[in-house]
Structure formats: structure tokens, C-alpha cells
Amino acid sequence: MPKYIPQRAPMGWNSYDYYDTNVTEAEVLANAEFMAKHLKPFGWEYVVVDIQWYAYDTASMRDRFQYIPFGINEMDEFGRLLPCPDKFPSSVSGKGFQPLADKIHALGLKFGIHVMRGIPRLAAHHHMPICGTDETADMVADPASVSEWNPDMYGVRNTPAGQAYYDSVLRLYAQWGVDFIKVDDICVTGFHPHRNYGRRHEVEMLSSAIEKCGRDIVLSLSPGPAAVEESWHYSRYANMWRITDDFWDNWDTLLHMFDRCEKWQDHVSRGSYPDCDMLPLGKVGKHFDQERDTLFTKEEQKTMMTLWCIFGSPLMLGAEMTKLDAWTLSLLQNEELLRLENGSFISRQVLRDAEKCVWASVDPKTGEIYVALFNFKDRAQQISLPYAHCAAMFPAGHFPEKMPPMREIWSGQAYKTNTDTVCGSVPPHGALLLHSAKF
């Protein structure tokens, strides 16, 4: 009866950062094959088709609109969106995403899709029937509930017929073999700044529809920043929720993530993974403007990976995987780093000021620990603090009282532990990640 509990933080790939609204079936498959071959052993498993898979001509007005207003979308007779056959040829004849999902499952991976909250606007204006009911979409759609940025949908009213609509959509997804939905315009809705989480009833309806559909489907909510005041609600009904605005490869935005992680640190637990958003690594941006390399320095990339992992965020890669270079690939294959994503660790910010930050993490069952030192300055600095300050952040008995032998994972070097002090020299915008060495 409770929500589905993914045992570890979801890790995967998402088409958006590289393909914008235009990814095709062949491109998805090429990335899935790469993942199966190079990343699956390290925990990466979700392949997610992002926004506008149902829309025609998505790139045709890119200079004026990311989302064509009042454009043409593929839809069935019950107002449910279907893949656009121009982009997903295998979807014709009512097969939807099932053929693609089958191929991805055959690779040992899981299949996810993006979906806008709501019911298509045209379904409402055309009074289309709701599957399995005798109501029509005009009674289910809320004409005042639109997205600030996407023109496709109306929000769904909190009524039995509204629930029936979401149930019908999730039945279709389960039939296709969908394992993950990233629902957008729902985690916060910009239209209502005084009640950012004003559509939380749609989260409950989606959660209920997932439960009824008979398939384990991860429920991921976007965009952020999620409202901390509603943390209990996200935790009860969803698996991931975005704690930030769209994240891109910009140092100021990365710096701001430390503020968001501070606020959400007590809300990470098995099955509930506050989400720092996709990783803009490697090659990105092709369909936004042109293909480019991430703007992050190597140290900044290590800082990002360290923060996402020690905080416990899901990891969704934004890069075109087939073009990953060896160094970037090594970030994604670091077992000692990714171990933090296994759902067993509890993590706490130990200190943060304008120049630095320290986090500590522990598996309370085993006493295995990590300590991360982050340098916000534009030049290297020595960061040090009493080891006891780390232990003090956790309930008594969770964190080892004495510092165990440790090693720094990015350098692979052993860490000297004959004092009560954690310290290290950290490069500009960089991070050290210490790990208790016996594991």
C-alpha cells in the first residue's frame, strides 16, 4: 500500500541536456547500449526520454519558442498523449513506447519518460471522453491551471473523474513497460508564488494511479526548488523531487546547491531522494544551440559529483554518452564514490561559511564513514576541523568516536590519522572525499 521504495538513489541518463525536445528512438537506443556496456555495472540503469516526445516539428521554431504554442501532438481518443511517430517510428499502430521499452529492458536497463502534469488542452476544448468513465475532459481539466512555460496541458481537478484520467494514463504506461516518470510543472508551479506546491493533489493522484497500475514506477517531480515546508508531503508520495531550479554548468549555481542541500539534509532516506538535478558533464547543449563541452573545470566536476553523492541525490547524466571522454567516464565509474548512493548512508553538513563546507556521512549499521571537504575559494586552501565536530552532527552511537584509517578517494592516497583533526589542502572550487579505508 505505501509508495514504491527504490532501494538506492536512482541513477541513469536523461535526454534533455543534449537533445532538448528532439531526441529520437535511434539516439535513445545508442545511449542505452553505451550505458549497458560501460555504466550498468556501476549502478546506472534508467534511460529517460525527456520532454515533447508526443509533439511534431519540435525543432521548427527554436529561435522563437522552445515549445511551439498550440502545436500538433499525437494523442489517442481518450486524450492520452502518444509518441510522435516521426521521432519514435516503432510506436505506430498503437504500440506506443512498448517496442522501445522492450529493447531497453533487453539490455538489462530500465525505461523512463517525462510527462507534463495534466490533461492535453485540446482534449478539454474538444470535450474528449475519459477512458472508463462517462465524463469528458472539459469537466476534468482546470482552465486556470496552466504551466508558465509549456503550452500543452491543463491541470487535473481533484475529482473521481480526474483520478480516472490519471489512472488511465498510468495503465497505458504500465502496459508500455515504463519504470520511471519524471512529472513536470508539479514540484513547484511558478504561476502561484504564494502557494508553490498548489497542485499537491495531483501528486497524490499520480501516486495512487501508480499504486493501482501494478508496476513499480519511480515517481520523480520537477521543477524546483521544492518547498521545504512541504517536505513531509513529497516524502510520503514521491521518490525524487527537485530541490533547485534547472541546474546547468555554472559555478554560481553549483555554489547555491550547497544552500539547498543544507536545507534538505534531514529529508534524505531510503525511497526518498531530494534531487539536485541532472549532471551537465561531457558534451551537452546540441539541440539548444550547438554541441559544447561542459563549462565546469575538472575540480568543479569533482565537487559536483562529491556533493551529489554525499548528499544522496539521484544521479541523472545529461551528457551524450557515446561521446564521453575517458576522464569523464572515470567519474561515472568510481565505485568508492558511488557507494554513497546505496541507500544505507546518513549524511550531515558539518559546517558551511562563505569560503568552505564540510559534510560527513555514515552507514549507522557498519560505522563506515565519508567526510567531504569543499573549497569555495578561487585559490587553494587548507581546510581543517576537529573530527569530533563531525561526530556531533549524528545521534549518539552512529558515527565512530575515534577517527578510523581513511583514504582520499580522488587521489587514492591514504590519509594520515594520528590526530583528532580532519584536514586537507583543497584545490580552487575543488573537493576532497575521505573514506574509512577498510571498506
Next chain:
Amino acid sequence: MPKYIPQRAPMGWNSYDYYDTNVTEAEVLANAEFMAKHLKPFGWEYVVVDIQWYAYDTASMRDRFQYIPFGINEMDEFGRLLPCPDKFPSSVSGKGFQPLADKIHALGLKFGIHVMRGIPRLAAHHHMPICGTDETADMVADPASVSEWNPDMYGVRNTPAGQAYYDSVLRLYAQWGVDFIKVDDICVTGFHPHRNYGRRHEVEMLSSAIEKCGRDIVLSLSPGPAAVEESWHYSRYANMWRITDDFWDNWDTLLHMFDRCEKWQDHVSRGSYPDCDMLPLGKVGKHFDQERDTLFTKEEQKTMMTLWCIFGSPLMLGAEMTKLDAWTLSLLQNEELLRLENGSFISRQVLRDAEKCVWASVDPKTGEIYVALFNFKDRAQQISLPYAHCAAMFPAGHFPEKMPPMREIWSGQAYKTNTDTVCGSVPPHGALLLHSAKF
């Protein structure tokens, strides 16, 4: 080239308070005939058909919706709304409101209509052409700009084609003989609390369309409360703008109007009339629930009339006029009161606290003055203040230095003036209005 300047504050009748969305041609005419006979000599002249004149079946779902979502509206091939023939039978065969406007003009009155900001949603979804251009509505409509409360329209983009749409609409209105438009969802837009006046470009577009249409049309903006920070913009482009939320017959709301009038007192001038909203007098409410008498006491009604007039608000009667009783009618035929609406007076709040308020008004060309004393308490009180405090609110030379002989207009009694003090005993929730007697 500047906006049309109505020389005095517009006075008239509006169908909303009594008829909600359902007024018919016959009912409009019956009220117009009453106005022509009984009120026209006192300055009342506008007859305004309020919201949903283009919609079918407007009362059919009143228990669930005031405005039927995704309902059927009458529209021409250019996405311009037309009167619904069920309610306005003379409008058939493309004649629109012209026959009705003709009859109202024949009574010596002026004709006004309500209109929602924007372009009909279906025009956008159906890619209908914009009259006189080769563009279509989907490029003009902004899919993210909807009303919080009415489901009919999308906002218009600030582009040449957008302007062409508004131009085409105003040409049609001018051809019908419309003298007044009350544009709704534009003065403030609840969807954007951080930029309440976020659609001010649509006000500019409407103003420009009026200028080009070749007819003097009053531009009235709703709903309120208008943003005082944008006062200069309202003043430049519109004739009236609502300074409050919807006003109904409730003492607390009336009390709150004193706060709004304080803030707007320096923004009233010939052609620019901040608007305190309609007067819920006599019989109201029939199509909301059932016909009822105003909930205001007689003293509260005098307070309302006194404040609206001394502030200089437009006066739009909400009552069903054919059912007015003699006492209410006398309020509307008080020449000495309504003289304040002639566009020549400058008015200032002299003092206000939790228990009372005093306003003063002067025609600077003649020295004619009014002083109003308002009692907010639930029992009678004596209100008094130095006459000089009234004069001090005005530029030197505007207000007579010595108190002239005065009379109280509600009682008609002369006011004793052998002191330097203005004072009077004011009934609970009531008002006295003193007027320099020689006029």
C-alpha cells in the same frame, strides 16, 4: 493623439450585481428606459452590459461554475466574440450589438460592454486568422497568460499582429456604436502576484486601438486593487481603473475603501478616475442566488455615496433600476452631492484614524468647497477639527482661508459657522457632507 478625456466622472448602470452572467436585451432596455426617464438629468448616462454576453447556457451550471469551462461562445471567423443570440436576439445576421446600441443612443444614453482581456482560447487552438493580416491566432495568443477565474481567453502578445487583433476588435465595437469598454483581468492579474500589472502592454494596445477606431470610447480597467506604483501608467492610458477588489454591501469592505481612497487621492483628475467599483444599492443578487435588498443600512449608503463622490470615483449603479424605491432613488437624484462628480473638484483626506475620517474638496477656480465627516464607530459621535486643517491640505490659494457659510446636504440644514472649527454629530457608520452654501 492623447487618450479620450471624459470631462466628468462616468456615471451609469452595470448589469452585474443583479444579473451576474445572464442579462438579456429586454432587461437591458428596461433599465435604460428607466435611466432615461429618472436619472439622466442628474448625470447618469452609461448603460453597461457586463460579462459573458457572448456565451451560451451561462446559468446552466451555476451551482458548480460561475463561468462554464470550455463552454460554447459566439464568435466570428476572425476570432472576435459576438453577442449570444439567445440573450440578444437583435444581434443575429452579423449585426452584433448595433441594434441595441442604436436604441440606447435614441434614449439619449451611452452604451457600454464588458470584455475580457485577450483572444478566445479556441481561436488560438484552431489557428484562426487575424482580420487584416496573414497571421493566425496561435502566434498572437500567449498560452501562459490566462485568467485565474475566467476560462475564455488567452492574453495577447506584444507584437504587430497582436495589435492588429485588438485593432480589429475595436473597429467592430466602434461600428456597433460602443461608448465604453470595461476590460477585465487586466488592471491586476492574480496569476502574477509579483508583477500584478504584468499585462500593461495590453492596456497600451487597447488604448492605441481606441485611438485608431475613430470613436470616443471610455477605457475602464478591472479588477482591482490597482497597483499604486503604476499610477502614472493607468493615468496615461486609461480613464478608470479599479482600486479595490470586487465591492459588495459589507461594512468591513466599505471601511477598507477609505484606505484605498487615501492612497489614490493624488491621482484623480479630469479624464482619470480611480474607481471604487459598483454601488450595491436597492435590489441586487438575483442571478447569483436570489434577489435581495442591499445589506447596507441607510447611513452606510449615505457614507458610500459621500465617499465615492468626494473622492471623485465613477458611479456605476448595481441595482435593478426598475425596482428602485423612493428613498434609494433620492440618493441618486441628489444634485448637490453629484455636483462633486463634475471633474472640477480637487479632494484631499484631511485626517483618518480608527474611529473617523474627514475629507475636504474644492473647486480651485471658484472656491466652492465640501467637507465630509465620517463616523466609523458603532454609535454616534461628535467629530470636530480646526477648519485650518482642511485648508492646509491644499496648495496655497486653493482653499478659502475663512470658512464660508455652509449647509449639510443630507439634512439640508444650514451649518453654524461662527467658529474656526468644523464639527458635527455623526450617526453610527454615517456621514455628514457640508457644502459652501452660496452655490
Next chain:
Amino acid sequence: MPKYIPQRAPMGWNSYDYYDTNVTEAEVLANAEFMAKHLKPFGWEYVVVDIQWYAYDTASMRDRFQYIPFGINEMDEFGRLLPCPDKFPSSVSGKGFQPLADKIHALGLKFGIHVMRGIPRLAAHHHMPICGTDETADMVADPASVSEWNPDMYGVRNTPAGQAYYDSVLRLYAQWGVDFIKVDDICVTGFHPHRNYGRRHEVEMLSSAIEKCGRDIVLSLSPGPAAVEESWHYSRYANMWRITDDFWDNWDTLLHMFDRCEKWQDHVSRGSYPDCDMLPLGKVGKHFDQERDTLFTKEEQKTMMTLWCIFGSPLMLGAEMTKLDAWTLSLLQNEELLRLENGSFISRQVLRDAEKCVWASVDPKTGEIYVALFNFKDRAQQISLPYAHCAAMFPAGHFPEKMPPMREIWSGQAYKTNTDTVCGSVPPHGALLLHSAKF
């Protein structure tokens, strides 16, 4: 090194609701004796002297000021406040609160005091020395950090000398035998609405000072509503923090508490007790105006006690205990209710709408459960929900899958359990509290 962890939610008595600023030593002792005799066996143990114990003539200007501006306070040479001997005669000759604390300890109880955040204003203006340093108060006091409502103090700067001041104060309290401090003007500071928790460094300084003072002292923060975004910080450094404005005996305020408890439900744990504020039961209000009975009905009192207990709030009685009637006393001696305060239960809101609310609670180690049904309506109603909805709020395995035998604690009657539905007929504004019967 971590903060002191009180194993169960603090329960006690506070002088404010009855005595305002004026409680005396004799009155405190009379209440302590009553508690020792009648309430101690049920878990009540803290006796807390509330605000202004250091001030002279506190009641002398009650018609104008609750806190006399720039009044006379008892202080030592290091700017540390001392009890006013007029009210606490045993405190003379530098003994401070030690004699009173000794007597309360002798009764088997614990002793608490209220304290305003900061350093006395006069200490700053007179450049008084900080004990154990060579700095003076003018360098430690922040002239821009004042309370909105109390005139006595300046906030303390985040500097070593500032820490030294707080250390010196806590050393004094530890020497007196203080077990509990209620620090005021710190949980939120009204002066800074955009950064309500702007003085969180003073919480850290107080926490550090407690740690150093060598005594287990509960740290309680006021006033509320605490900022949910900062929940992690309150949890790390304090034991209790007010989640509401001052709570009094008014139904609307009680109703609002359900909203606050919803938001804070995931933040209750052993040692961290979000605080619903004092219980205005029995006789209250004497020194505010005049002694009066609580305005709550008996059903509302049961609702309050049920909510505070199932949520896990501390319980601080506001009544004059020596005047408690038998019925009120029975509320405070209900073992089956107060068992919820033992620090072992995890509680969740199961549902809430405008008419009703349901909470469930479980001790995950034993499977012992409670379910509370609250009726917000002005007349009785039947409340029912599937038992499975309660279980679904908890991690798998925590809450028993099948409903155990239960009894309703206010009536003492067994509850029929042959269905999958929890239901009951709940009086107006009342509550039922079901408890698994075997315990």
C-alpha cells in the same frame, strides 16, 4: 559532544499564563508542591519561572506596558541579570536562584527559567566588563538587534567575546542549579521578516555554552512560528522550539495548530520536540486582567491534549495548579494518553481536510499503536477511513498490517475491530483516541 538529549518530551508548568510578569517565589513553590504531590508520578517535572524575574515594579504600568521601557533590572557587575529580590527574597546576597532551585530539587522536580536572548542594554551603554575577558559589553552587544516587544536586551555578536558572555551566563545558571532555559526572541525574530531565524548564531552560542557548563540543561526556543526551512538547525542545536505564535484558549488557534503539526510531523524525534506551546487549562489570566476559567470546552480540551500528545509536543501547563478542579486534573493524570510522550513513538498525519483530521502513531519496536480522530465541525460527525491508510503513512514493517484490538481512551470503551475500517462518532470540536488494547 552532541547536545543533551532529554529522553522524553519535557512536561511541566510555566508561570506565564496565570502570573504574566509577576510570579513570586512563594507562588512558584506552592505550584511545585502541588506538582510533586499530584502530577510527578505522571511525568510532570519541570517548574519554569517565566519572563521578567529580574525586573522591579513589573505590574506598575500594566495598563500601558506589559514590559516597562527602560525600567530597573537587577544585574551583577558583569551585566548578568539576577532575580529581583522583591519577588524572590531568597536570592539576596548573591545567591541568585540557587535557594529556590534547591527546594524544587528537594521535591524531586526540575527547575527552569525564562531568559531573553542577548545582553542587557544598560550593560552595553555603560561599557560593563564581560566576565573572564578584557572586553566590554559595548563591543559584544549589537545595537541593531533588539526585540520587537521587550525592551531589555541587545542581541550578542558572533565573536569570541560574545561567546564568553553566554558562557558566563550559563556558568551562573549551572551554579544555581537550572535544568531548563526557555530562551525568548530567538526562535523567530519579528524584526526581520525576511530572515526570521536571523539570530541562529545565538542558538549555536547558547548550545555551546550549555555544553561547556557541565550541566544537563534543556534548551527551549521561543517564540514561534519556527521556520520549517530551518528545521535541521533547530534539531541540531535545541531540544524544543515553538512552532506557533503564542497559543491561547481560542478554537481558531487550536484549529490552526493542526496545520503547524502537519508541517512539522517529520521533525519529532528523541531529544527534538517541536513545541505547540503552553496548555491554557484551568484557571489562567490573573495578572493579565483577572483570573478566569479556560475558554475551551471540555471536548476542545480533550482535542488539545490528544493533538499535543500524539504529535509529541512538550507539555507545559499554564494553569494555576493549586486551583485545578478534578476534571482538569484527570486530563493531566491520564497515563494511557501521556504514554505518547515517552520518546518512543513515531506519529503521522493520515488525512486532514476542512472538517476532520486523523493521526496515527506507533512504537516501531513493539508495534503498539494509537489512532486519533478529530472533528472540526460544530456538530458531531462519524469519521471513518480504511485502516490501511494509517499503515501506508509509515515505512514498511513499522505499523501493524492488521488492526489490533483497540480501546478508546477518553471513554475507556473497547473498540470493535472486525472490519478493515477505523471509524467513530466524534463530538463537536472533539477527539477520539484509539489505543491498541494489549498495552
Next chain:
Amino acid sequence: MPKYIPQRAPMGWNSYDYYDTNVTEAEVLANAEFMAKHLKPFGWEYVVVDIQWYAYDTASMRDRFQYIPFGINEMDEFGRLLPCPDKFPSSVSGKGFQPLADKIHALGLKFGIHVMRGIPRLAAHHHMPICGTDETADMVADPASVSEWNPDMYGVRNTPAGQAYYDSVLRLYAQWGVDFIKVDDICVTGFHPHRNYGRRHEVEMLSSAIEKCGRDIVLSLSPGPAAVEESWHYSRYANMWRITDDFWDNWDTLLHMFDRCEKWQDHVSRGSYPDCDMLPLGKVGKHFDQERDTLFTKEEQKTMMTLWCIFGSPLMLGAEMTKLDAWTLSLLQNEELLRLENGSFISRQVLRDAEKCVWASVDPKTGEIYVALFNFKDRAQQISLPYAHCAAMFPAGHFPEKMPPMREIWSGQAYKTNTDTVCGSVPPHGALLLHSAKF
């Protein structure tokens, strides 16, 4: 009885931008002598001593505090601040500012001082008497009303004794010969973001005290940004009020001023001068850090002077005058520019977007006009608009219908007028100012 009406916008010099808290009598006099000789003929007349003239040792802790907390101030027995004799030697023996004011008057200039809203904190803590009453300062001072940034004062309560305090202060100023007071921490008070103008009763009290003191004293309010919603109140009681935060020589801040001027454009009239703050020209900053030249380019300086003048702001020079270079001096001696400050012009923003802005101004009695073109871009641009758009901003009859012959004042060149278009090529960040040539 109404407030004093300065017939033209006040122009003068203020010590702050160069001297911070440390200006001395000799420095003030040197600047006054320069003004008398070089600037007085162009309308510059006020010499204003800015903040902390009453404080000792003001520069002694400049690395830590701009205003020394709990420092030593010169004060009389009635809690009225007096000049610090260290900085103003002629003030000894109770003569206050009278000797300095006399010298400035002798130069044909006027004398102004800065003053913090309120009563000194120590006066309250020491219960000092209020001159002419039997009340003491502790009853007049409001302990919760402090400045966010200056530690010296408490706000004054709205009581007869509070008024008596302000009356006593203004009597002293009148006796000294003060012509101008810049009252600080009053126009907005940062402590109360939800009621920024929360101390408006103190403005009324100051206005009343000025009226009673028998001397024409300009009332200037700081800091900004003033609340546009309260424009009527500033207009009624003050002569100048800051519409911005502290203004310094930074392009972004200058750009932002166009936004502020847009909002305040309808609130400029004879006697009421919304204030864009001091002009950071020439040499500034000496006592903040070190003497430096303004960071504005010459074009930016012309933009600033053009905007301040066409908007109608007061002009208060921040430069050390004795060090003015010839070019800067020429800005301050431009008669054709400064003519806009004579209190006869009405000005309106004609258009503004992200790249440019146009203002127009007219003396409605004579038809004399100015048009300013501003270029926000980093490179030169051609700006053009129909002349009729300027005229449309004004009431009919105010602005000439046909473009008169014009000349551009910064270049002195005649402007070609054989079209209906106003246009010009404007340098980066620069301005053109066209003036009807016959004047």
C-alpha cells in the same frame, strides 16, 4: 499653515560622499566659500553637514564600524544633540551651530544639517527631562524603534510629550539658523519591510515642529527607496524624499534610477521634489577609504545630470568642491540645463525599454520644452521617435503641437526640425538634451 514651499528644487552640497562621518568646521567653510564664489549664481545655495556631527572619535574604528556602537555624543540636559567641539570648535559654550550658520549666511548661502530620527538612546536610559514638559525621555522613546544601521537613537512615540521633544529640537535648530534638515532613517525603515513607512507619524511631528519654530526649514527625508503607495503623505508633509537606496558612481545603479523616476514622475511639483540622491562627481570617498575620482565616464555624468534635471530632482553635490576640475565645474554651471530645476516644468517619461529612454518636459505657461534622449547601450545608437509621442504624454494644450526650433545643449548645436521626428545619435551610456531654442 501648509508646509514651507521652496519655489525651486533645492541645490547644494553635502559633506557625506567625501567626508563620511568626519567633516570639520574648517572644511565646511572652505566648501561654502567655493560655492559662494563659483556656483551660487547658478542656483546652488545649501551647505549641508551630514551625519555624526555630534559624535566623538568618529573615525577611530573605521575598519570595524562606520558608526561606533554606544559611543560618546555631545548632548544638552534635555537630550538634544549638540555639535562635537572637536570637529566644530565654534560650537562651545552652548552656541551650537549658530556661529557656523552665521558665517554661511554671510556668504549668501543657506545652512543645513543631517539628523537621525528620534531621541538619543542614553537620554531614554537615563530618564532625562523633555524640555518644557514634566515628562522624561523613557516615556517618549520607543525601545523597539531603532535604526538598522545607526546606533544612536530611539524612535519617538506619537504622544504630546513626543511632539514636545521634536518641538524643542526644532526650536534649537531655528535659533541656530538652520535652513534645511535631512532627516535619516525615516523615509523608509529597513527594520519593517512590511511597513516601510512605519514611522510616518514622526514625519508629521517634524513637519508640525517646523511650522511652529517660525523659520523656513526644508524637510528632506532619507533613506530610500520611498514607498510610492505613500506618495500622497510625503507630498503633504515633506519637501524632498529619497526615491532610491544610497546612490554611488556605478552604472547599474544609474540605470536603475530610470525605473525609479518612471514610478515617481507624476509626483514632482513645486515644493515636492522626489530625490535621486547626491551627485558623486569630482573627488569623493576620502574618509571611506581614500580620495578617488568619480567612476562615471563623462557621458555617464552627462546622463546623470540630464536625468536629475529633467526629472526635477534636487541636486546635492557630493564632491569636495575645492578640488573640482574645469570640466566637472562646467557641468554645474550649465544654465540651460539647470533651468529645468526652477519649479515651473512638468516632465514625463515618453518611452523606456532595455536599450533607451526618452523624457519630455514643458513649462505649460510658456510652452518652453526640453526633450532628453538616453542611450543605455554600450555603443552609440540612433534614437528616434515621432514628436507627437512626446506631446501625447501631457494634457491637451500643455505641450506645443508642432516641434519648435531646438538646440542640443551639451554640444550647443542647433537641431534640425524639418520633420515630425525627434532623433539623434547618442553616445554609449550618454544623453542628448534638446531645448526649444528661443529661450
